[in-house]
Amino acid sequence: MTTIPVSWYLIVSALLFTIGTIGVLVRRNPLIIFMSIELMLNAVNLAFVTLSSYLDSADGQVFVFIVLTVAAAEVVVGLAIIVSIFRTRRNIDVDEMNLLRG
């Protein structure tokens, strides 16, 4: 079995991260944007795991768990905010949210 070079993992991770970034930029629904951010976080997780195994160090793995936990917490908070906004506005389009500007 041939091992897949580390750089490939990293390239995949970078691609995922880029996709997430682009998602944040082009979508108008905060839910989707949030999902894109999750994608970015998971790209990071992939990188961590890869590097952890490559470096033979546990730090990366631990980090992944922390990131996962934090991401879960973020989901909770994020959804709560989105719901709260939906309650008053009946609309969660981020492009409609520009009361605050200038």
Add this chain to the structure above:
Amino acid sequence: MSFTYIASAADWARIAPELVLAGVALLILLVDLLLPQTGAVPRERGAANFFVLPLLALLGVLGALAATIVLFVVGDGQRAFFGLVGSDWGSLYAYLAILSAAGLGIIFSPAYLKRLKLVHQGEYYALFLAATLGMMLLAAATSFMTLFLGLETLSLALYILCGFVTRRQSSQEAGMKYFLLSSFASAFLLYGVALIYGATGTTRFGARGTSAFPGVLQFLQVHPQSTTLLLIGIGLLTVGFAFKVSAIPFQMWTPDVYEGAPAPVTAFMSVGTKAAALVAFARVFAVVLAPVAADWQAVVWVLAVLTMVGGNLLALVQRNAKRLLAYSSVAHAGYLLIGVVVGGATGLAAILFYLLCYAFLNAGAFGALSALERLDNSGCDREDLRGLWFRRPWLAGFLAFFLLGLAGFPPMAGFAAKYYLFFAALQGGHPELLLIGVLTSVLGMYYYLRLIAAMFMEPAREAQEEALEVSLALAVAGAGASAGVAPRVSGPLGRAASTRTGGAGTGTAGAAVAVKTAAQATTKRAPAAQQAPETREQATEEGALAGSSLSWTTWLGLGLAALGALALGTVLPFWLVDLALKAAGTL
């Protein structure tokens, strides 16, 4: 790939301030459940809610403060939990700033929450303490893991606090924006951490003095030149920190969030977040990555300059006081970044001292605004502040005091802080930063003074216009309500009219503006008119605002902040600077 580590009692002692906070936060949630919720004393009026919870929170902060001081005196300054969290003097010094801001924010809260009829105070104070905890963790982090953990803790709590005024769209919007952008930036930070981890093989910073960052040093031994991996990692890390300290061009969220968030929260977060993030920034870059300073210094230099110039420039034309202060905090971030660029003990000490001074001034300024803010987030425009001195002289005086302090006038703390920072710039071999900082301070002076001028030197809106506006509001509120409200409104108005200055020249211009704002005010209120009781409340709230009946807690907060700002500027530098210098050595 295995390790054994057993947390010792010393480890726990080293994070005593955090523990106190965490404990009290949980306690608050519990107590909140026990407080009377209904019945004769409704939740939004009850003394229990407006006294017990803030007191508890304040006690928590004071406890943490006490713990911090104890650690200063008797602590060993070692890192806890296998080098994850520091308890060094640098972190403790940062705690002082963060806890001061938190304490002031808490003191400003009850009056504000009461006026805006905000319930859910248990959550509010618990989150407040949680955010404080996160900040402290971030400031004390000696590993990227703790760093990330602290960052997210504070962010998550603040997302909610920013959007806490659920009846205010701008508050929700602030929460949302903060949430999305902050997560976005965290992702970059995290990616940077991953890359640095890849390059160096560790996420821990290593002990100070012996080997700044074992990873970096090892890496440098292997690779004589930095690889792209490390550099990009550093770059992405820069982005993450720059976002948190709101350096240009990553500052865009700052004004929106600061403006939309409740003023006490802004008072707290504008200082606390900045303090925590900057200390972490300084620790990571100026200490851990110091061996590769040549690589990142230029970037941070550009950020600092951009932020100093841009922050001050953008603030020039702001007409909303909260927003203006937000931009001013961007500008202050720029000054603080000087310390990062300069590095060394003096640079870091300058950051620490500056943060402490800034905590009192900025928290005080936002605290003063918290007494003015209305439910619909109005009340802080320059038009609203016009002639404030004639209506509420002491409040105006306090606000002016803090603004002057922020502008860098002695004898307030702002000057001493700036002086030390600029001194550090020169000593660190960056005279150009000194010059830029000095010159941009002039820009800063303009907008602070302009705001003060509005409060002190321009007459308030013309009496008739104001009366018209109020009568419009009253008309919508309904005849029944107006009978009870009218005397309360007309009293202060009459006073305002009688104390108005001549100022015939500006009078006409003022009148024109006033007509406009009155029109805006009525249109803003139109949707609210559907709910008559709420409007009535708003009218009474305005009546209460116009009078000089501030809650004693607000006075306490303003007084403490002013005292702190003054003491820091005059008496305390005597040893606080020395302390900062010693503390910086331990970062």
Add this chain to the structure above:
Amino acid sequence: MASLLLWVLIPPLLGFIILGLLGRTLPRSAILTVAWGTVALSFLFALSAFLSLLGVHPDSQRVSDVSVYTWAIAGDLQVHFGLLLDPLSATMLLVITGVGLLIHIYSAGYMADDPGFWRFFSYMNFFIFAMTLLVSADNLLFLLVGWGLVGLASFLLIGFWYQRPAATAAARKALVINVIGDFGLMLAIFLLFKHLNTVDYGYGGPNCIPGTSGYGVLTAASCQQLGSLVSLAIPLLLFVACAAKSAQLPLYMWLPDAMEGPTPVSALIHAATMVTAGVYLVARTHVLFTLSPYALPIVGAIGGLTALFAATIALTQLDIKRVLAYSTISQLGYMFMGESAGSYSAGIFHLTTHAYFKALLFLGAGAVIHALGGEQDMREMGGLRYRMRITFWTFLIAVLAISGIPPFAGFWSKDDILGALLTQATSVGGAARYLYYGLWGLGVLTAGLTALYMFRLFYGIFMGSYRGAGPLKHGHAGSEEEEEEEALTTVGRRRRGESALYEIYEVPAVMTVPLIILAILSTIGGLVGSFALFDYSRWQPLNAFLAPVLGSAPEGNLPLLWLSTGASLIFALLGLLIAWRRYGQGFVYKESRNPFYRLAYNKYYVDEIGIALLINPLLWLGRQASALLEGGLLDGGSRLVGRAFSLVSAGGRRLQTGYVRNYALAILIGVVLIILYYVVRG
């Protein structure tokens, strides 16, 4: 001895203070007591100082200097307020206090009806103080102080009727031009201090012979150190001050306008004393004027030109006070001519006699004006000899004196000057010789012109038949407000005709007595001077008295002096003759189209040219600069900078769109830039 001078100074100062603070509340008699009393005291002390000086022998010891207090010490500069009593200051003090006293007495009548009676006398007392300070100071700084204070007194008194725009304008003009003089004097002092490290005259003290020892600006020993350029610059700067104060070309313009002041003021300040301060200064500092060969000729040239120039204008003027004013300018030119010839005592001599007869002329003119209720136009006069006998006779004496008709005072002093000029012309070599010949010619010509215009004036006022319509009537008795109106528009109820002459009366005794005294002085005052024509060396009391200070005038030979005297006398008689031919039957004013006449009548348009070329461009420049530089460039510039910042700020604000995705994009751009930097770099 010199401490006596302190008592000359103090009484008028006290008088000024008392009258200035309390005068408003005092009755007229008290005001007069104070005003007259102080000046009389001053005169008595001056007289005793003079006498005590006479008692000192030998002559060269006639100097006494007393230091009153130290004014300031700054580094190596030490200035003491000191008083100097020497023949020159004693002579000046006598003239000032003596003539001053007479004019004070006269003023009581002239100003009798003026509501500002007390103010007038307090200013007059102040003037006496300032002028005595000027001449008795023992250093240049206090000379400057006196110099400035007499300027102030002149300003106050010219603008005495401060509600008349013409008077305030004249006062302003006088002050500003005088300040130009102060400027010159200050620079001269600076220059002297720079090179000699002192501002003291440098003589005085018991054993000090004037002009030889001691360390001061006027001691010959120290003056030798000055370089040639400096030694020319100092006298010229001093002369700038003299020209401003003594109304010489080109700074004479203020003096004719100064006639807006009350006539006694014109007599005292603008004829007899203050305007001669320049002559005094040249005499006092003559040591400095002799350092450079060019200084004195320049002084003489300016004096001569002024003498002729003013005389031609005086020929054509109709306002009697203006005729006298131009005549004063002309006579002052004479004095400078005399000094330029090295005969400083001649200048001082003419100064003295001029003080008598010119004061007399002004007081006489004042009497006429007073009798006519303020009329000053010669066309409205004539035939007054019948109604104002005393005035007529005294005026005639004064006219004869100024015209240089023997044996009146003016003859001797004028003769002295012309003789000195001719002597100088024959004794010096080079180009200066022609200059002095020219000056002598100018002097003789001016003597003729003087006689002509003075007799024109005399005939115009007193001879012929009355042409006016009776005295102007003022409502002096009216309320303050009415009187105010009156003062602005001197519209009196007048009727023409022979009978109108009989409404005119001689002025009261308080005014005629000073006239008579001055007439006596104008008659015999010349006897103190040198009788050069007869035996120069033997009979020269004034010359001899002044010689320790001013040095002896060069001695001329007798034929030359006789030639000079003869020529000037012939010209004077010629002038008299022409005047008699033209105006003997009464003055008739005819519009003349002669361009020269028009030119002189309009005072050579000097005022107009000055305003058009100097004042207006300056003010225009100021207004333009105020609008363009101050308003436009500096204020507008700071506003522009502010606007530029606002614009940038507003532009930056527009980037802050409020859209989350834009913010995210900004973050991404930042990320990309940073990474690009690292990629490019790494």
Add this chain to the structure above:
Amino acid sequence: MFPMLSTIIFLPLLGGIVVLLLPRERVNVIRWTALGVAWLDLLLALGVMLAYAQPHPTAITVGTVPLVVGEASPTVASVTFLLQEHLSWLPALGINYSLGVDGVSVLLMTLTTLLTVVCIAASFRVEQKLRTYLAFMLLLESGLLGVFLATNLFLFYVFWELMLIPAYFLVGGWGGPRRVYAAIKFVLYTAVGSFLMLAGIIALGYYYRTGGHYTLDLTTILNSSTHLNSTVQLWLFLAFAAAFAVKVPLVPFHSWLPDAYSEAPAPVTAMLAGAMAKAGAYGFLRYCLTLFPDAAHRLAPLISTLAVIGILYCALMALVQSDMKRLLAYSSISHLGVITLGIFALSAQGLASQQGIDGAVLQMVNHGITITALFLIVGFLEARTGTRRLEDYGGMARRLPIMASVLMIACLSSLGLPGLNSFAGEFLALLGVFRNNAIFGVLGTLVVVPAAWYMIRLVQNAMMGVRPAGGPVVAAERKGGLPDLDIGEFLVLLPLLVLIFYIGVHPLPLTFFVEH
């Protein structure tokens, strides 16, 4: 030892706080308290002045400065501070709380306290926000006194900025219609300069370090063996000069002044012109000249040129103003030019001229007295008629004889009439200048001509000539609102008038202070 200087500095500050705490309705109590504090401070200052005049065995001679004394004997004079107070503040950065007086500062201290008394007494008509007004006045006094008495550069800067705050509020809070613009312009102009000075001070402390110890104490610096190289001196000099040039002001940094002076209420303008402007000149003298002698030598021609341009240009400006306060404002710039010129009358060897210094300091005091009197009188006039335009006035002397006389005296003083105070100062200063540089001397002296012109124009247009037929003055007169100076106003001006005469006749005591 009793901290006398601290007492003098902080007494007004405490007095201001007390005034703020008095009940609002007790207007007279408030006024007299403020005045009493100011008086007390004046008495203390006079006490210090008297003590200073005594021979002082306890004098500590601090450092030598290549200053002073004419060409004849180019010796080196020493700077001696008396009544020194010293408290460590931030010793690591060389920051200490140190105070001291020398002859120059003792004069300016006394002047400041005197002017505060006068200006507070002249403010008795202020109705609006009286307590705050008086508190700010006293705070301004504190700031000014601190500036004159501080001997540590950091402390100096603290006071320097501190005095800006009350000045800003006083101009902006109680000023005329364009007060906000004027106040902000004033502070911003000043701020640019003072922030540059701040940079300079930081750098100075940095350059004067020995080992790890920085110092900002004037005494230590003057005693220090460290000699800054000329490039460093040049830049530091420029940084310091920026602050002083704006404050004095030198043309072309003066644009704030006419606006601020004309918009501020008269007593405030009097304080600004009378006392605060002196802070700039004092700075030039105390810091620019002593700390950076080489740079001062090199740049003296530049500063002198600016001063001369300012002298003549602003005299011309004063000539064409129709607003009386603006006229006085420009005259003030012009006169301060003479002071600056006197300070920078350096000889070819770079030595300051003793006459120049003496004259400049004397003139600081004189100008303070005279310009205060002038602004107050114009303020009294404006209070009666509501107008400052010269065209609206005329012939007032009949109606207001005492005011006319007082105005005349003040104007005569201002135009440098020999025998009055300004003459002494101007004469000495210009003498010093002329001695070392004839061209600047001549040009500087030339100002007496336009000065006489515009000052006389002021007196005559306001007090003499024809009474206006209509306009605000006549309207005020009809309402009976045109009384002459009342006894209170006269008493306010009286000390100034007395000093105008006294210093003119006998300036020796003042020059004594400067030289000792």
